[in-house]
Amino acid sequence: MMRMRRKVLCLDWDKRTVRLLVARVGSGRMTLEDAHAHRIPAEVNTDDPAALGGVIAAAMAAHRIRRRDVIVDVPRDKSVIARLPLPPTPIAELPDVVRFQAVKELPFPVEDAALDFVTLTADAERKTATEVLLAAVRKDVLGRIRETCAAAGLRPARIGLRPYANLVSVMHLPGMAERRVLFVDVGPALTEINVVHGGRLAFTRAANVSVPVLGDDDRWQSSRLVVVGGGGEQDAISGAIHDLVVEVVRSLQAYRATESNVVIDNVIVAGHTGVETELAQALEKRLALVTDLFDPTLPLGITGDRGAELRGFSAVLGLAWGLSTRGLLELDFLNPKRVVRRSETIIRRARLLGMAATAAAVGAAALTWSAYRAKAAELADVRKGMEDLRRVVRDARDLTNRSAEWDEWQYDAVWLDHLMILSRALPGPGREVIIRSLVCDSSSSSIRVDLIATNRERVKQFVDVLADLRAGGLPDEPQDSSRPKLYRVEQGSWVxxxxxxxxxxxxxxxxxxxxxxxxxxSPAAVNARKAERERFAREF
Incomplete structure (x- = not known):
């Protein structure tokens, strides 16, 4: 089936800049549609949700972005991150165990925090885990993020972690997925220093270093504009670079204290303050390691001259890439991991209560009246538990029916995608081939195209391209021969x-x-879905 890819809005900000990114994600792919950076006026307090929300709303209005749901992240300095060793713990019980262990790690009450985690070490055969990466954020921090989004007319759909979003960006850079990478994301007041390896966040810390941002004015800026150098004393810049190098060296020392004999393969510098190039040169000289500037143009499939413009978008790009593949963006403080399948817990309790009720019925004749009343009370509890279970089952049945309706809609709402494919497959549209009429028929799963052409060879070219298309492919892309054909094509007579x-x-x-x-x-597929729904209705 050809899945519809959805459009998402990702948002990130620091003390001086708001970054907005619009992308289309799905099926393991992310296509960048728009990216803008907007300088926050000096008089705006970024800790004031109303003021910052107004800046975000103005930026969206200026670029005609009309999305409501948004993906945002929490910076490193607003979170607590710790590696937790655990006794062998069943995967299904991890949320409760992690929450229990977090009490000893957090500098604030666990009730005041939103917790999420990533499994680091697991035994797939035994379905247990022995180490996780805990991430915690105070609820008042999340509250300010929600208030800021609300002031901008937005609603957070996910709230991730900025270092983890940067991890996802590094994983998409050519050749970096399995390398040990030191990633430095430079900000005007806060720089995040991460070590990533094998798809895992091995180390992360935030360094408070004030960096003068070149081109520091209040005009609109976007990913299509190159920031022109403004004020800023060279001494201040040199001092900031020196301080950043010191913080990076300290971070490496702290990391090597936790993992001895490790070798950093690459250093990558990101950010849009204007000092990144000089910092990369200074780090390469100080660390004697290959040091590159963050450049996402190759994995994005765009021209290389836009690399500098997108150097400060590593976190929002990571959020978008993370949404393209299910499970890639593992941390979400808005919807953290919880003990799964509560209905199974209710069913187990109901079975135990049912067994107790059976025992009560067998021995009721020999019990005294007071004992009978006690058992009657237990039976009432059983009935209440069973009623709770019935409500869960009714909800499950409704969910199953809605899922079936969603499947029907997905298959009946794909015509816009096919129209796009047809338009891209046309040779010389408007000049050599013109579509006179096009009819999409859900009942017959067909598309009828009436067209005229300068010659029949152009029609043959059009038909051959469509006949070779594979599911998930596009006319101007290589086709995956392992996938099924997208169309069965029939051409009528040439008149x-x-x-x-x-x-x-x-x-x-x-x-x-x-x-x-x-x-x-097909009748077979329709009958199979109908039989499955009937089976579910009978069993529950």
Whole structure:
């Protein structure tokens, strides 16, 4: 089936800049559509949700961004991160165990925090874990993020962690997924220093270093604009670079104290303050390590000259990349991991209560009246538990029905995607081939295209491209031969003349059968879904 990719808005800010990114994600891919950075006026207090929200709303209005749901992140200095060794713990019980262990790690009450975690060490065969990475954020911090988004007319759908978003960005850089990378994200007041390796966040810390931002004015700036150098004393810049190098060296020493004999393979510097190039040179000289500037253009499939413009977008790009693949963005303080399948817990309790009720019924005749009343009270508890279970089952049945409706909608709402594919497959649209009419029919899973062309070879080229397409592919991309065909294509007869368009010699009709939609609507598939719903209704 050809899945519809969704559009998302990702948001990140620091003391001086708001970054907005719009992308289309899904099926393991992320396509960048728009990215803008906007300088926060000096008089705006970024800790004031109303004031900062107004800046974000103005930036969105200026760039005509009309999304409501937004993905945001929490900076490193607003979070507590710790590696927790655990006794072998069943995966399903990790949320409760991690919360219990967090009491000893947090500098504030666990009731005041939102907790999430990433499993670091696990035994797949025994389905247990022995080490996790704990991330915690105070609820009042999350509250200010929500208030800021609300002031901008936005609603957070996920709240991630900035170091983890940067990790996802590093994983998408060519050749970096399995290397041990020191990643330095430079900000005007706070620089985040991370070590990532093998898809895991091995070390992270925030360093408070004030960096003069070159081009420091209050004008609009976007990813399409190069920031022109403004004020800032060279001494201040040199001092900031010296302090940053010192903080990076300290961070490496702290990391090596936790993991001895480790070797850093690469250093990557990100940020948009204007000092990144000089900092990269200073780090390469001080550490004697290959040091590069963050450049996402290759994995994004865009021209290399935009690398400098996107150097400060590592976190929002990581948020977008993380949403392209299920489970990649593992930390979400808005929807943290909890003990799963509460319905199973209720079912187990109901079974135990049922056994107690059976024992009570067998021995009731020999009990005294007071004992009978006690058992009657237990039976009432059983009935209450069973009623709770029935409500859970009814909710599950409703969810199953809505899921079936969603499946139906997915297969009946794909025509816009197919129209896009047809437009990209046309050779010389408007000049050599013109579509006169196009009919999409859900009942027959077909698309009928009536067209005219300058010659029949152009029609053959159009038909051949469509016939070779594979599910999930596009006409101007390499096709994955392991995937099923997207269409079954039938071409009608070529009719010479009668086109009423100068230069067009004939007309024909092309009939496309959308394979996955046809299979979904086949009698066998419809009957299988109906049987599954009936089975669920009988069993529950």
């Amino acid at each position: 010479e003349g009668n086109t009423a368009e100068p230069g067009f010699s004939g007309s024909t009709q092309v009939m496309l059968r959308v394979v996955d939609v046809e299979e979904f609507h």
